[in-house]
Amino acid sequence: MATRVGMVSLGCPKNQVDAEHMLYDLRKEGFQIVSDAALSDVVIINTCGFIESAKQEAIDTILEFCTLKQEGRIKAVIATGCLAERYRDEMKKEIPELDAVVGIGSNGKICDIIREILLDKQAVCSYGAKTELSMEGGRIISTEPFYAYIKIAEGCSNNCTYCAIPSIRGKYRSRRMEDIVKEARWLAENGVTELVVVAQDTTRYGEDIYGKSMLPELLTALCEIDGFKWIRTLYCYPERITDELLDVIAKEDKLVKYLDMPIQHCNKTILKRMNRHGDRETLTALIKKIREKIPNVTLRTTLITGFPGETKEQFEELCEFVKEIRFERLGCFAYSPEEGTPAEKFEDQVPLKDRERRAEIIMEEQMIISDSLNEAALDSEVEVVCEGFDRYAECYYGRSQADAPEIDGKIFFLSEDKVRVGEYVKVKIDDTMDYDLIGSKM
Secondary structure, three states: OOOEEEEEEOOOHHHHHHHHHHHHHHHHOOOEEEOOHHHOOEEEEEEOOOOHHHHHHHHHHHHHHHHHHHOOOOOEEEEEHHHHHHHOHHHHHHOOOOOEEEOHHHHHHHHHHHHHHHHHOOOEEEOOOHHHOOOOOOOOOOOOOOEEEEEOEEOOOOOOOOOOHHHHHOOOEEOOHHHHHHHHHHHHHOOOOEEEEEOOOHHHOOHHHHOOOOHHHHHHHHHOOOOOOEEEEOOOOHHHOOHHHHHHHHHOOOEOOEEEOOOEOOOHHHHHHOOOOOOHHHHHHHHHHHHHHOOOOEEEEEEEEOOOOOOHHHHHHHHHHHHHHOOOEEEEEEOOOOOOOHHHHOOOOOOHHHHHHHHHHHHHHHHHHHHHHHHHOOOOEEEEEEEEEEOOOOEEEEEOOOOOOOOOOOEEEEOOOOOOOOOEEEEEEEEEEOOEEEEEEO
């Protein structure tokens, strides 16, 4: 009987793509993939190690499955992903119940590692060079069948002072455009209608191998593939958003009018300390241009409050900026001092309670903005992709172009006839609920 393997993938879509590559390799080598990891012989926890809350979630998940192992319900627990790469030997030392700790450069050896720990009963710690993490090869899509992520680059070279990603994932490495297009065509042929383009910084795509950003050319090529209805791009850095990119998004019907642009702050001094670019004036001008070039665009951003040295005045400037810009989508996080990052050593750390309270204030302000925008959406007609049926609410739910998978809000809707998952329908909005909208299929 084939060894049953379950995967729990935590963190970002980029990590999820890595998990899908490992699942493909496992199935190819004769392992049985099970959807419920608790019913497996071997469970792989593909961890996130970006910020403190993500690390804690990963550790809690590992300990949960180690308990199942102690109870005899599963045979082995393996940690992969960013936390395993970042902390390496500390992982095995602190959690001796782990059977293997696998860095990202050893993902391609996962089948051999499982055979080794089941045969020898010896713990394995395996770390290859970060550049050995392959972005090519087969995948088992773990999202709903109608949408999938496509990773166009690995690593990051921006070196923001608060971020551990460069030390975890290495320098920025773009994929060849022909390889991306080939994979995208395969996804379309297998029923994917919404393609989500991801990298740590999508706007940097191609600089390392083509000498310039090739994101506009890549998106144009992806739009030529039959089968895709929506193509969404995440993580566009503001300083690299060019007129050419905006013109492509405005022109191509398949490119959703949605721009994810993590700015983190608006104060020039704070941005400089973060090793970020720009200031309130340049960001305001860019956003004005985006909204002029792409009418009805949905702008999403993320912010950090309580970065070392952030004064009350600088925080108030951020609040004013949020009120002025009125982002359609916004997430705010209290600064998390990450081990090994330059910002961790800054002397003027803001107390945790102040960091968290400031994040709460921003999100309270965003809730007011969101309520206002949702009220304005009443009586409008929107196209929604159905994601499922909520048996408690007794209605269907899905997303519009303005909502990214697993990030933004939902649209709940009634329908007299059956709606399939992945089906695109017209919905008339007639009510709101926090960040979500409620309506009826037309």
